[in-house]
Amino acid sequence: MEEINLILAKNLKALRESKKLSLEKVAELTGVSKTMIGQIERGESSPTITTIWKIANGLKISFSSLIDHPRPETTVVLKSDIQTLSEDNGKYLVYPLFPFEADKRFEVYSIEIEAGGFHRADSHQEGTEEFLTIFEGELTVRLNDDQYILKNGDSIRFKADKPHSYLNTGKTLTRLSMILYYPN
Amino acid sequence: MEEINLILAKNLKALRESKKLSLEKVAELTGVSKTMIGQIERGESSPTITTIWKIANGLKISFSSLIDHPRPETTVVLKSDIQTLSEDNGKYLVYPLFPFEADKRFEVYSIEIEAGGFHRADSHQEGTEEFLTIFEGELTVRLNDDQYILKNGDSIRFKADKPHSYLNTGKTLTRLSMILYYPN
DNA sequence: ACAATACAGTCGTTATATTGTATATAAAGG
DNA sequence: CCTTTATATACAATATAACGACTGTATTGT
Numbered sequence: 318m319e320e321i322n323l324i325l326a327k328n329l330k331a332l333r334e335s336k337k338l339s340l341e342k343v344a345e346l347t348g349v350s351k352t353m354i355g356q357i358e359r360g361e362s363s364p365t366i367t368t369i370w371k372i373a374n375g376l377k378i379s380f381s382s383l384i385d386h387p388r389p390e391t392t393v394v395l396k397s398d399i400q401t402l403s404e405d406n407g408k409y410l411v412y413p414l415f416p417f418e419a420d421k422r423f424e425v426y427s428i429e430i431e432a433g434g435f436h437r438a439d440s441h442q443e444g445t446e447e448f449l450t451i452f453e454g455e456l457t458v459r460l461n462d463d464q465y466i467l468k469n470g471d472s473i474r475f476k477a478d479k480p481h482s483y484l485n486t487g488k489t490l491t492r493l494s495m496i497l498y499y500p501n
Numbered sequence: 502m503e504e505i506n507l508i509l510a511k512n513l514k515a516l517r518e519s520k521k522l523s524l525e526k527v528a529e530l531t532g533v534s535k536t537m538i539g540q541i542e543r544g545e546s547s548p549t550i551t552t553i554w555k556i557a558n559g560l561k562i563s564f565s566s567l568i569d570h571p572r573p574e575t576t577v578v579l580k581s582d583i584q585t586l587s588e589d590n591g592k593y594l595v596y597p598l599f600p601f602e603a604d605k606r607f608e609v610y611s612i613e614i615e616a617g618g619f620h621r622a623d624s625h626q627e628g629t630e631e632f633l634t635i636f637e638g639e640l641t642v643r644l645n646d647d648q649y650i651l652k653n654g655d656s657i658r659f660k661a662d663k664p665h666s667y668l669n670t671g672k673t674l675t676r677l678s679m680i681l682y683y684p685n
Numbered sequence: 686a687c688a689a690t691a692c693a694g695t696c697g698t699t700a701t702a703t704t705g706t707a708t709a710t711a712a713a714g715g
Numbered sequence: 716c717c718t719t720t721a722t723a724t725a726c727a728a729t730a731t732a733a734c735g736a737c738t739g740t741a742t743t744g745t
Contacts, residue, residue, distance in 0.1 A: 535694095
């Protein structure tokens with residue numbers, strides 16, 4: 318996940334050069350010092366929102382043209398490159414595949430649970446939904462007082478704004494895909 | 502034009518309350534101190550883009566939900582309330598009616614030019630277009646080496662990224678509407 | 686009514702964004 | 716080659732964003 322100030326840096330520099338403006342000219346148009354403009358373009362500063370506002374208004378450009386980062390056509394995520402999170406003494410392993418970005422509404426994880434592995438999730442924010450699919454092994458999901466036993470190929474969807482838990486009730490490793498969706 | 506940090510303040514506070522979160526909880530979710538969250542909500546601080554980023558990500562909300570200000574259904578602008586700009590010894594008077602906002606692509610002015618009044622505009626940024634309509638009197642517009650004489654009811658559109666000038670060649674006051682459009 | 690807790694706000698300190706001035710670098714003209 | 720000009724960066728001073736620890740005020744529970 319690229320740093321936001323670097324995105325801003327690239328956008329601003331590209332915009333300025335496309336308009337063929339000097340730092341000084343931009344400073345004059347926006348009321349932000351030439352020094353600051355330069356630092357922002359080099360990613361050396363994380364400007365305040367008022368500064369960004371001045372820049373957007375002075376240059377007559379939209380706010381989003383400054384913070385949008387051109388999402389690459391293709392993104393490849395190699396399992397070996399993922400920084401995992403583990404719980405239950407390493408028996409519950411989380412692979413963040415496509416983390417949340419402010420312009421998406423969901424994020425994707427892959428989970429591996431060893432036999433007997435357990436995880437209890439606190440309730441997520443209001444409205445959040447979870448979509449699970451089992452790709453290997455067996456999983457028991459508990460919500461409220463209900464309990465669901467899922468096997469390879471099975472899926473489940475539920476509102477995750479209440480506490481819930483996962484338990485590998487099989488004898489082998491369980492692997493599943495988890496999508497978290499934030500409707501709000 | 503409302504201050505951007507006040508817009509942010511309202512949005513954040515409304516969002517937090519709609520999720521029924523305390524300042525402390527938001528601090529925990531976002532990694533931004535409780536104090537700062539509070540100050541932002543009260544409009545006492547103009548956060549940096551990295552903190553806004555942390556907030557958007559931590560709360561799983563879009564960037565724009567923080568900076569969008571619900572544009573009121575209706576806006577009335579009374580001529581008597583407008584802060585005018587004048588040039589040519591007050592013979593060229595500008596009324597900014599609907600100034601630029603980062604989420605629009607144009608702005609609207611009304612211009613009054615006394616008989617003989619003159620104004621020379623430097624070239625605006627690349628691609629900018631101007632749309633004029635005469636509502637009273639007569640106006641001569643000069644672009645490059647061309648010259649256009651417009652009378653009551655006439656209109657003109659031109660690329661304003663070159664120097665151009667306006668001259669009231671009539672004997673009475675000229676009033677016109679000017680729209681500046683920024684396609685980029 | 687009292688204690689316990691959760692919550693929001695204040696205060697002092699530190700980190701850093703922002704500015705104005707000064708310096709470096711490169712391109713252009715004579 | 717040496718100026719001149721335009722442009723980008725480096726530096727020092729100030730303003731302010733950001734944090735952690737503390738205080739005040741509701742709210743809850745028994």
